[in-house]
Amino acid sequence: MNRYDRRKFIRDTALAGIGISLLQPASLFASMRKDRVRIGMIAVGLRGQSHLANLLRRNDVDIIAMADPDKDMMAMAQRHVTKAGKKAPIEYTNGPYDYKNLLKRDDIDAVIICSPWEWHIPQGIDAMKAGKIVGMEVCGAQTLQDCYDIVSTYEKTKVPVMIMENVCYRRDIMAVHHMVKQGMFGEILHLQGGYQHDLRGVLFGNGKDNNSLDFGEKGFSEAKWRTNQYLHRNGDNYPTHGLGPVGTMIDLNRGNRLTHLSSVSTKARGLHRYIVKKGGENHPNAKVKFDQGDIVTTSIQCANGETIVLSLDTCSPRPYNLGFRVQGTNGIWQEFGSGGLDTGHIYLEDVSPDDRWENTKDYLTKNDHPLWARYATDAQGAGHGGMDFFVDNAFIESIKRNVEFPLDVYDLATWYAIRPLSEKSIQENGQVQAIPDFTKGAWKTRKPIFGVSDEF
Numbered sequence: 001m002n003r004y005d006r007r008k009f010i011r012d013t014a015l016a017g018i019g020i021s022l023l024q025p026a027s028l029f030a031s032m033r034k035d036r037v038r039i040g041m042i043a044v045g046l047r048g049q050s051h052l053a054n055l056l057r058r059n060d061v062d063i064i065a066m067a068d069p070d071k072d073m074m075a076m077a078q079r080h081v082t083k084a085g086k087k088a089p090i091e092y093t094n095g096p097y098d099y100k101n102l103l104k105r106d107d108i109d110a111v112i113i114c115s116p117w118e119w120h121i122p123q124g125i126d127a128m129k130a131g132k133i134v135g136m137e138v139c140g141a142q143t144l145q146d147c148y149d150i151v152s153t154y155e156k157t158k159v160p161v162m163i164m165e166n167v168c169y170r171r172d173i174m175a176v177h178h179m180v181k182q183g184m185f186g187e188i189l190h191l192q193g194g195y196q197h198d199l200r201g202v203l204f205g206n207g208k209d210n211n212s213l214d215f216g217e218k219g220f221s222e223a224k225w226r227t228n229q230y231l232h233r234n235g236d237n238y239p240t241h242g243l244g245p246v247g248t249m250i251d252l253n254r255g256n257r258l259t260h261l262s263s264v265s266t267k268a269r270g271l272h273r274y275i276v277k278k279g280g281e282n283h284p285n286a287k288v289k290f291d292q293g294d295i296v297t298t299s300i301q302c303a304n305g306e307t308i309v310l311s312l313d314t315c316s317p318r319p320y321n322l323g324f325r326v327q328g329t330n331g332i333w334q335e336f337g338s339g340g341l342d343t344g345h346i347y348l349e350d351v352s353p354d355d356r357w358e359n360t361k362d363y364l365t366k367n368d369h370p371l372w373a374r375y376a377t378d379a380q381g382a383g384h385g386g387m388d389f390f391v392d393n394a395f396i397e398s399i400k401r402n403v404e405f406p407l408d409v410y411d412l413a414t415w416y417a418i419r420p421l422s423e424k425s426i427q428e429n430g431q432v433q434a435i436p437d438f439t440k441g442a443w444k445t446r447k448p449i450f451g452v453s454d455e456f
């Protein structure tokens with residue numbers, strides 16, 4: 001465990017374990033400990049199928065039922081099940097509300113929701129009301145009210161929700177998280193992250209013809225719904241991949257919180273340019289006007305004095321890179337790749353050669369997070385370089401052990417809230433917006449859970 005004192009780690013882990021059980025809300029799940037978890041999948045498009053594939057590799061999960069109105073996606077999902085040699089889940093394909101019939105089943109413990117963004121909160125709330133634990137895929141909220149609603153439903157029902165933010169579990173990020181917790185960067189001052197991913201090929205296409213610029217009803221997968229979100233809105237529509245990972249490093253909602261933000265946006269050029277380049281000026285979609293600015297920059301203030309800058313950059317030609325930076329009083333890390341241990345720069349005062357960046361490989365290898373060190377083999381083959389194994393594992397293990405999720409409903413509400421607040425700020429020329437404290441003051445006493453042990 002290198003520079004980190006293993007005994008201290010085990011002691012802290014044990015204390016965190018005690019904290020977890022003491023903090024557990026008096027929920028209707030309080031008396032449950034499980035060996036197996038029975039899952040219902042709500043939406044089995046491409047992301048739902050990748051969770052499904054991970055869960056099918058486990059011997060402690062039964063996939064009981066799946067709801068998705070798209071019969072082709074359902075058939076693709078069933079093929080994963082057949083390939084894994086498991087029993088075919090019951091299908092709910094009768095329109096967009098058939099998931100409600102899945103929720104009526106009494107043989108399901110939890111649902112994983114991987115639907116288009118506008119469905120996340122209504123489906124999450126319906127699931128909680130039906131007593132089904134929720135694993136929720138990532139996005140930004142449609143409205144700020146959605147964030148209040150999911151929190152208040154949790155507080156009424158006490159049905160736990162986990163925000164399934166896989167990037168929190170990326171190997172380089174967890175190593176940096178581990179270094180932050182050891183104090184190697186000193187006191188943290190500033191963090192950056194974002195969603196910097198050229199999505200043009202995802203936002204257009206019918207899944208059959210490479211030249212297709214279809215979106216909406218004729219689109220395939222995310223082109224069917226995500227592109228519509230770029231038409232009449234302008235804000236950081238995907239804040240969680242950037243905010244989640246850096247947020248856990250500074251204990252958001254567990255000793256710290258976001259207080260204010262201000263957002264600005266560039267003009268919208270990329271999607272129109274892509275249509276004209278591929279389809280010519282006379283292509284019918286060349287007339288479509290997109291309001292979503294190509295690059296949205298959001299500056300955030302935290303209660304404990306840190307600042308965060310988030311960047312949304314999905315409409316321009318660029319290699320994938322989420323642009324993480326963590327800077328403290330003692331040093332700085334910046335990455336330029338997609339999670340490789342060697343695709344970053346680091347500088348630590350009194351350790352690195354004066355005024356010179358070092359490659360991260362040795363630092364991140366030496367400081368591999370104990371969770372990764374333990375489960376790297378199990379994670380092999382799971383999506384996004386293995387990090388998807390960890391997010392699904394955390395969901396299932398927390399349910400089995402009846403402990404709090406490491407990323408919970410308050411994280412979901414806080415991270416999702418960035419979208420509507422950034423939209424309002426942009427409309428008001430960068431006017432500062434207060435970020436609600438969804439924990440109602442409990443952030444001061446809640447203890448960190450994410451990354452405190454090598455358990456999950």
Ligand SMILES: NC(=O)c1ccc[n+]([C@@H]2O[C@H](COP(=O)([O-])OP(=O)(O)OC[C@H]3O[C@@H](n4cnc5c(N)ncnc54)[C@H](O)[C@@H]3O)[C@@H](O)[C@H]2O)c1
Nearest residue numbers: 043044045046047048067068070073096114115137221222
């Ligand atoms: N964490 C990650 O790395 C990651 C990666 C990709 C997507 N995502 C997120 O996952 C979610 C799904 O994205 P995707 O790529 O799978 O999109 P997709 O379009 O491939 O799948 C969405 C599915 O939802 C289904 N659906 C639509 N309305 C529904 C309803 N009312 N009830 C049930 N199903 C419904 C669609 O038929 C489709 O099969 C989004 O929130 C997206 O942002 C996350």
